[in-house]
Amino acid sequence: MRNLKRPEETAQKALFDTESCGWWHTQLDPGVFRRLDEGMEGMMRRSILRLLPAEELGRNFHVIFGRPSKELYAVCGLMLLAEFKDWTVDATAEAWCLNAGVQYALNLPRDRQSLCPRTVDNYRRMLRESDAAQEIFETVTAGIIRELGIEIKKQRLDSTHVLSDMAKFGRLKLLAVTLKRFLTQLKRHHSNEHAALPGELRERYTAAESRLFGGGTKRAQPYEESIQQVAQDMGELIARFGENDAITERSSYAALVRAFNEHCEVTFEEPIEIKSKAEDDNGQSSQVMQNPSDPGAGYSGHKGAGYQAQFAQAYDHGEDAPGIITACLPQNAGESDSAAVEQIHQQQERMGTTPQSMLADGAYGSQDNVEASAARGVTLISPAAGRTKITADPHRLTSPLDLRRVEQETETWKKTYRARSGIEGLNSGMKRSTGMRRLRVRGTQAVGMSIYLKTTGWNVLTAAKINKSRARKARKAAEVLQSGSRLSRADKKLRFRSSRSKNSAQLIRKYPA
Secondary structure, three states: OOOOOOHHHHHHHOOOOHHHHOHHHHHOOHHHHHHHHHOHHHHHHHHHHHHOOHHHHHOOOOOOOOOOOOOHHHHHHHHHHHHHOOOOHHHHHHHHHHOHHHHHHOOOOOOOOOOOHHHHHHHHHHHHHOOOHHHHHHHHHHHHHHHHOOOOOEEEEEEEEEEOOOOOOOHHHHHHHHHHHHHHHHHHHOHHHHHOOOHHHHHHOOOOHHHHHHOOOOOOOOHHHHHHHHHHHHHHHHHHHOOOHHHHOOHHHHHHHHHHHHHEEOOOOOOOEEOOOOOOOOOOOOOOOOOOOOOOOEEEOOOEEEEEEEEEEEOOOOOOOOOOEEEEEEEEOOOOOOOHHHHHHHHHHHHOOOOOEEEEOHHHOOHHHHHHHHHOOOEEEOOOOOOOOOOOOHHHOOOHHHHHHHHOOOHHHHHHHHHHHHHHHHHHHHHHHHOOOEOOOOOHHHHHHHHHHHHHHHHHHHHHHHHHHHHHHHHHHHHHHHHOOOOOHHHHHHHHHHHHOHHHHHHHHHOOO
């Protein structure tokens, strides 16, 4: 049965005001409760829960029949917190049952909470299959920026490498493991077909993945001999089962065919030829399969195998907090940074977070991207590749690229562009505080959900810091006014900003820290 209660409705219909009379007020020290209320947990409870797609998750449950689900707004909030804090499934279930801060954030009662790890895993699967993570990021981020009136005119763009929970393989190991996994699935689901294979072939791949072809032992087979053998075995298996629809529909067979086509080439002469460089159907080595357990991962010659996340971040916003992330785009590591600019613009237009100017490194700064950004009203500030010979009269230059190259040598341009390096701190901070350096999941869909939710959690925490800082400054200014003292320059600036920012002032009055 679907258990779906909007957070504001729960507060309005409650017999008692749980926020002022509940366990947190009566059992926690006032200072501890204030930190809880001013932090990420308070922001989640007051403003974020109602923005989460609980209705989408609720489509997996009948309105009336069946055992009641957990309250679905709280479940969505739990998934968000779990990804941001990089919890395991067991730690997530424990937090729901025992962590008072999490229960406060999710608007749950303190008593008799129960949630098992298997249920957590089921809810994560439902959320992943609904593709709601991107909606969560876009809706929550746009709501935060709108409600707090955060300045986003100036932004910077960069990507950071992300590892999924997959092993890194060399070419021989990749081909051997792909074949071994196909045989494992064949034995499990088509035992008769597996038993009919030659005994020598089956025996070659019975060892553990780390011991295939004698790996990790003193009697390892020569590399050239081993890779030629596995290529020959792959070709025979593909030809043997190519007409069996029940087998060819399996993902392990598709991975076998893909790996063979990317690394091997069938010729009129024996044996099968090994390509000097692995390539996919489009001739790209960056998109070849890196691990059969994570076929969506790509390869970057600069950063290695895995995925990447494109981030756009506001800067120079006048707040005592990190800049809000205004765009997030998960990709495999083989994708070009230059091609991401258009997708970032499209996402920002949906969210209403389009900036006036965007700083980016040279990988994004093609002339096409600069002109396309300008057509959207965005000034893309990025170094232009190449060099220009400065003539006696620089004003005679007509090429847009030449004009950009001349401009980027000026002190004004260099001073503006200097702020781009600040996004490296965001990349480092995200990896240290959210576990984004190496995720607990693999697969394109799971990796995308993890990146979106971690980024959303970062923005919620940033919003809490901004709100706390504004409330503290507002109280300080009010105390100065009540005492009759003269306002300092900083207090006058705060008072002016509060009068200009209607949303910010309303938020401080509505949710005093």
